[in-house]
Amino acid sequence: MYLMRRIATRNARPLELLYLALGRVGLALAPALKLCGLERLERPAAWFESWSKGALFDCRMCGRCVLSKTGMTCPMNCPKQLRNGPCGGVRQNGNCEVQAEMKCVWVDAWAGAGRMHRGGRLATLMAPLDHRLKGSSAWLRSLAKRAGDGDAAR
Amino acid sequence: MSVHRVGFGDSYRPREGHVSGGRLERVLRSGRFAVTAELNPPDSADPDETYRRALVLSEVCDAINATDASGANCHMSSLGICALLKAAGYSAVMQISCRDRNRIAIQGDVLGAAALGVNNVLCLTGDSVEAGDQPGAKPVFDLDSISLLDTIRGMRDDGRFLSGRAIKTPPRLFLGAASNPFAPPFDYRPERLAKKIAAGAQFIQTQYCFDVPRLRSFMSEVRDMGLHESCFILVGVGPLASSRAARWMRANVPGVHIPDAVIARLEGAADEKREGKQLCIDLIQEIREIDGVRGVHVMAYRQEELVNDIIHQSGVLKNRAPSIRAAGVTPKTEAN
Numbered sequence: 260m261y262l263m264r265r266i267a268t269r270n271a272r273p274l275e276l277l278y279l280a281l282g283r284v285g286l287a288l289a290p291a292l293k294l295c296g297l298e299r300l301e302r303p304a305a306w307f308e309s310w311s312k313g314a315l316f317d318c319r320m321c322g323r324c325v326l327s328k329t330g331m332t333c334p335m336n337c338p339k340q341l342r343n344g345p346c347g348g349v350r351q352n353g354n355c356e357v358q359a360e361m362k363c364v365w366v367d368a369w370a371g372a373g374r375m376h377r378g379g380r381l382a383t384l385m386a387p388l389d390h391r392l393k394g395s396s397a398w399l400r401s402l403a404k405r406a407g408d409g410d411a412a413r
Numbered sequence: 414m415s416v417h418r419v420g421f422g423d424s425y426r427p428r429e430g431h432v433s434g435g436r437l438e439r440v441l442r443s444g445r446f447a448v449t450a451e452l453n454p455p456d457s458a459d460p461d462e463t464y465r466r467a468l469v470l471s472e473v474c475d476a477i478n479a480t481d482a483s484g485a486n487c488h489m490s491s492l493g494i495c496a497l498l499k500a501a502g503y504s505a506v507m508q509i510s511c512r513d514r515n516r517i518a519i520q521g522d523v524l525g526a527a528a529l530g531v532n533n534v535l536c537l538t539g540d541s542v543e544a545g546d547q548p549g550a551k552p553v554f555d556l557d558s559i560s561l562l563d564t565i566r567g568m569r570d571d572g573r574f575l576s577g578r579a580i581k582t583p584p585r586l587f588l589g590a591a592s593n594p595f596a597p598p599f600d601y602r603p604e605r606l607a608k609k610i611a612a613g614a615q616f617i618q619t620q621y622c623f624d625v626p627r628l629r630s631f632m633s634e635v636r637d638m639g640l641h642e643s644c645f646i647l648v649g650v651g652p653l654a655s656s657r658a659a660r661w662m663r664a665n666v667p668g669v670h671i672p673d674a675v676i677a678r679l680e681g682a683a684d685e686k687r688e689g690k691q692l693c694i695d696l697i698q699e700i701r702e703i704d705g706v707r708g709v710h711v712m713a714y715r716q717e718e719l720v721n722d723i724i725h726q727s728g729v730l731k732n733r734a735p736s737i738r739a740a741g742v743t744p745k746t747e748a749n
């Protein structure tokens with residue numbers, strides 16, 4: 260929901276902390292999760308991720324979550340699905356070129372990043388999306404990667 | 414058809430320290446004030462339409478931009494225009510928008526363009542399809558301007574496609590990007606420029622500038638960050654045909670910001686078209702004095718015939734070799 264998404268951006272800092280904490284919990288649980296088999300967890304994880312991030316951020320399940328680098332604003336809500344910053348069409352009032360009633364996703368992202376500790380300055384260069392990952396759990400993938408499971412990380 | 418060769422000046426072999434053999438890169442690296450101009454693409458399969466428009470621009474510019482369905486309106490393709498321009502010996506900047514083609518198509522076009530002799534590309538996100546004459550089209554946006562820059566840089570410098578597959582002869586291209594200092598979030602715009610430079614941008618052509626104070630504050634941040642030393646910034650300018658046209662542009666062309674004072678100046682004039690042209694000349698003269706600005710990019714929508722006068726009267730070419738200064742002269746050799 261648009262309103263919820265904007266509230267989330269305004270609270271980018273606490274959400275960032277929550278994310279960092281969840282990441283740590285996840286990492287601690289990683290050995291147990293691996294025992295279960297990450298493949299088997301894919302469906303429930305994707306369901307949970309889509310439900311929770313969908314409610315909070317209007318997550319579109321691109322499969323490569325970048326929220327922590329984009330001011331806790333999901334860039335897939337940009338009508339052009341830009342992942343590296345705003346286009347040049349942003350209106351003078353900060354609204355989107357395409358959807359005139361919506362605040363440009365990247366105007367919010369910039370504000371959110373300013374509130375974050377590690378938010379950086381949206382400077383990370385994002386590679387083009389792998390469209391095969393759409394709908395899959397980004398959390399599980401990043402967990403597997405961080406836990407050193409090269410195969411599942413791919 | 415007689416081919417005017419003033420725009421001639423690209424060479425196959427790049428000079429020491431250059432990435433392309435193009436005239437634009439040479440002019441910029443030699444410290445001269447560069448002029449580029451946009452060619453309004455024809456809605457026609459007749460090459461003479463393109464040549465007629467190129468002819469008037471070539472007399473005063475270092476490279477001609479071939480737009481890629483800008484404003485999401487369908488016209489002759491940028492690659493098609495570039496092929497025509499190169500066949501006549503002109504320097505071209507091929508604009509690539511991410512709106513209509515995916516990464517496979519774009520990388521293929523880049524190789525094709527380089528093989529045709531195109532030396533410069535401008536990497537753009539692209540206006541949304543809703544802005545154009547076919548709003549029901551499927552928007553692609555597989556890449557964005559920054560990943561596009563990075564992709565082409567990889568093709569050129571590493572000799573590899575995005576997939577990692579090797580390219581036998583890499584394209585030699587001077588890489589450009591756009592910047593819009595006049596769109597929010599203003600304090601983010603210099604950072605975005607830095608990101609584009611990090612992704613490979615070597616020259617920048619900005620959106621239309623009608624607000625010099627805003628450009629000044631942008632440029633002062635750019636200088637503080639040292640960005641003007643790692644890329645060549647060409648500021649976008651263009652004549653407004655009338656106050657009505659200005660209002661229309663402001664409301665309908667994405668990313669164009671025209672302050673009320675500009676519209677008032679046009680309205681207050683007896684001859685609005687003439688005032689629009691004078692305004693453009695005044696803007697160029699103000700802009701060229703800003704530290705870090707290395708050229709202008711003229712976008713004269715449906716008014717190409719004015720570009721020659723505008724550039725001459727602005728005086729930006731006054732230190733150039735006569736070949737480019739005197740309209741109508743066809744030099745035998747390029748002075749650069």
Ligand code: SF4
Nearest residue numbers: 337346355356363364
């Ligand atoms: S204005 Fe902002 S949200 Fe709209 S298309 Fe451009 S970057 Fe995306």
